[in-house]
Amino acid sequence: MASETKRKRSSPPPSAAGDRRSSSESSSQEMGVIKRKNIVKGNEGGLKYICDVCSADITSTVRIRCAHPSCSEYDLCVPCFSKGESSRDHDPKSHPFSVIEQHSIPIYTRDWGADEELLLLEGLEVYGLGSWSDVADHVGGFRTKEEVCDHYTKTYIESSKFPLPENADPKDLSLIEEIPREEFQARKKRRIEDRKDAAKSAAPATPKQKPTASVPACHEVQGYMPGRLEFETEFCNEAEEAVQHMMFDPGDGVNPRTGELEPEMELKMLVMNIYNARLTARADRKKIIFEHELLQYRRNNIVDKRRTKEERDLHNKAKPFARMMNHQDFEAFTTNLEYEHNLRQAIGQLQDWRQMRIGDLKSGEKYEQDKQIRAQRPAATGAFDRIGGVRMPKTNPPIEIPPATTALTAPELPERLKPNPHPQKASSLAHAPSSALHPSVAALTPTKGPLTNGSNNISATPPSQPKPKYSVPPLSGTAPMKLANENTTDLHLLTKEEADLCSALRLMPKPYLVIKEGLIKEAMRSGGSLKRKSAKEVCKIDPSKSTRIFDFFVHSGWIQKV
Numbered sequence: 168m169a170s171e172t173k174r175k176r177s178s179p180p181p182s183a184a185g186d187r188r189s190s191s192e193s194s195s196q197e198m199g200v201i202k203r204k205n206i207v208k209g210n211e212g213g214l215k216y217i218c219d220v221c222s223a224d225i226t227s228t229v230r231i232r233c234a235h236p237s238c239s240e241y242d243l244c245v246p247c248f249s250k251g252e253s254s255r256d257h258d259p260k261s262h263p264f265s266v267i268e269q270h271s272i273p274i275y276t277r278d279w280g281a282d283e284e285l286l287l288l289e290g291l292e293v294y295g296l297g298s299w300s301d302v303a304d305h306v307g308g309f310r311t312k313e314e315v316c317d318h319y320t321k322t323y324i325e326s327s328k329f330p331l332p333e334n335a336d337p338k339d340l341s342l343i344e345e346i347p348r349e350e351f352q353a354r355k356k357r358r359i360e361d362r363k364d365a366a367k368s369a370a371p372a373t374p375k376q377k378p379t380a381s382v383p384a385c386h387e388v389q390g391y392m393p394g395r396l397e398f399e400t401e402f403c404n405e406a407e408e409a410v411q412h413m414m415f416d417p418g419d420g421v422n423p424r425t426g427e428l429e430p431e432m433e434l435k436m437l438v439m440n441i442y443n444a445r446l447t448a449r450a451d452r453k454k455i456i457f458e459h460e461l462l463q464y465r466r467n468n469i470v471d472k473r474r475t476k477e478e479r480d481l482h483n484k485a486k487p488f489a490r491m492m493n494h495q496d497f498e499a500f501t502t503n504l505e506y507e508h509n510l511r512q513a514i515g516q517l518q519d520w521r522q523m524r525i526g527d528l529k530s531g532e533k534y535e536q537d538k539q540i541r542a543q544r545p546a547a548t549g550a551f552d553r554i555g556g557v558r559m560p561k562t563n564p565p566i567e568i569p570p571a572t573t574a575l576t577a578p579e580l581p582e583r584l585k586p587n588p589h590p591q592k593a594s595s596l597a598h599a600p601s602s603a604l605h606p607s608v609a610a611l612t613p614t615k616g617p618l619t620n621g622s623n624n625i626s627a628t629p630p631s632q633p634k635p636k637y638s639v640p641p642l643s644g645t646a647p648m649k650l651a652n653e654n655t656t657d658l659h660l661l662t663k664e665e666a667d668l669c670s671a672l673r674l675m676p677k678p679y680l681v682i683k684e685g686l687i688k689e690a691m692r693s694g695g696s697l698k699r700k701s702a703k704e705v706c707k708i709d710p711s712k713s714t715r716i717f718d719f720f721v722h723s724g725w726i727q728k729v
């Protein structure tokens with residue numbers, strides 16, 4: 168029984184068995200009427216031609232096509248045509264026809280036949296350039312989408328006769344003479360059978376999970392439609408309401424007498440400019456969302472939970488800067504901010520330890536552990552307190568310290584601060600203060616203890632021969648000044664020997680540190696050595712005081728006496 172519509176069956180190759188679609192629709196516009204072509208997938212892929220009378224498969228044989236305008240895509244097999252049978256509006260007595268043979272011969276390349284070239288161009292016209300998976304199903308013959316794409320690019324796009332192929336001349340029969348029809352069809356049949364056997368033995372491919380529809384419920388971010396790359400509620404969601412009823416007709420808005428815009432047209436143009444500005448702002452916000460991967464909500468939430476509360480607050484404060492940076496620069500910016508924050512916390516912790524007279528990192532670690540234990544210990548109650556009526560106070564939660572801050576104050580020093588395994592390289596630096604050296608030079612200096620301001624704890628002598636303590640000669644007629652943390656700022660920046668020196672010379676810590684910095688810089692310019700006269704010029708204080716400071720620096724090994 169003849170079908171009422173044109174039936175063409177095609178099937179995807181078994182290699183794409185996970186991507187079976189029941190039907191695909193293509194529309195072609197002709198005389199203003201849109202017609203739909205139904206393509207039903209078969210078993211071997213490619214477009215199948217069916218006789219419109221007996222429904223026989225005439226894809227691989229000669230077929231007769233009606234050329235009358237009333238019979239669109241009307242095909243007949245040779246037996247039905249010889250008997251004069253017809254269906255629908257076809258009249259075999261008066262309608263013209265054309266005989267279509269199977270064009271399984273090479274014309275452009277050695278491995279593609281003319282029939283496949285026609286199916287390729289037809290598939291591109293139906294599905295569009297870029298839909299290589301659908302075009303490969305349309306061509307059939309177990310052609311993959313990569314193979315179809317490469318063939319189209321090399322044969323048509325990269326041709327020197329673009330848009331025609333290299334062998335587009337009808338008189339060029341070189342490929343047909345080189346490869347006979349029978350040999351080419353045998354190769355094609357062997358290729359199809361080999362790929363069919365390989366597809367059967369291959370593991371079944373896992374079909375890619377696609378959203379059922381482009382609706383807000385198909386994404387982890389509520390309100391986002393992944394298929395349309397839009398949100399259910401956009402920025403300035405009511406921007407279109409101002410222009411939805413606006414109309415522009417040719418010639419409107421211009422005064423024919425003066426040639427200027429009328430006030431109404433100026434108002435319309437102003438509203439359109441406002442609308443375009445809102446669209447630009449909407450597009451900029453979407454660009455930021457896509458650039459910084461803010462739609463990856465679950466992954467970003469996992470990363471955010473690993474941060475401490477202070478790091479999360481710092482990261483949230485830095486988010487406005489993401490509008491003027493790309494994702495890589497913003498990640499580097501936030502990483503450096505977190506590192507600076509951890510450094511500040513580590514410095515504050517070290518200053519707290521110094522206030523508590525803690526001189527090494529291991530003692531500081533034990534102090535922090537005891538501090539945590541004391542914070543979690545409940546408040547003690549008196550002997551005469553009524554336990555039943557007293558509510559026990561809640562213990563304070565432990566202070567959250569970032570792991571990076573703990574690593575900066577750990578007893579195990581990092582590699583750049585560990586003792587140098589080559590003592591002969593560091594012997595020349597044994598008399599230079601670590602605070603005055605370049606970081607790359609200070610990294611080579613061996614350390615024997617905790618690093619403190621004003622002392623690098625380097626001893627050129629063995630531990631059995633401790634350096635004698637420097638005694639400051641008192642000033643004649645001047646009593647030492649008492650220095651304490653309560654009445655003297657910056658005292659915690661000095662070592663005990665430096666504090667005794669300032670007390671004997673009646674110097675405050677801050678002026679002393681300025682003098683110290685100037686002397687060390689001047690010594691570094693001269694290779695680590697300095698004259699007593701030069702030291703007096705740098706200090707610009709009482710010569711007796713500058714002499715004692717110079718002798719103290721020479722005794723400490725910070726500078727060398729010339």
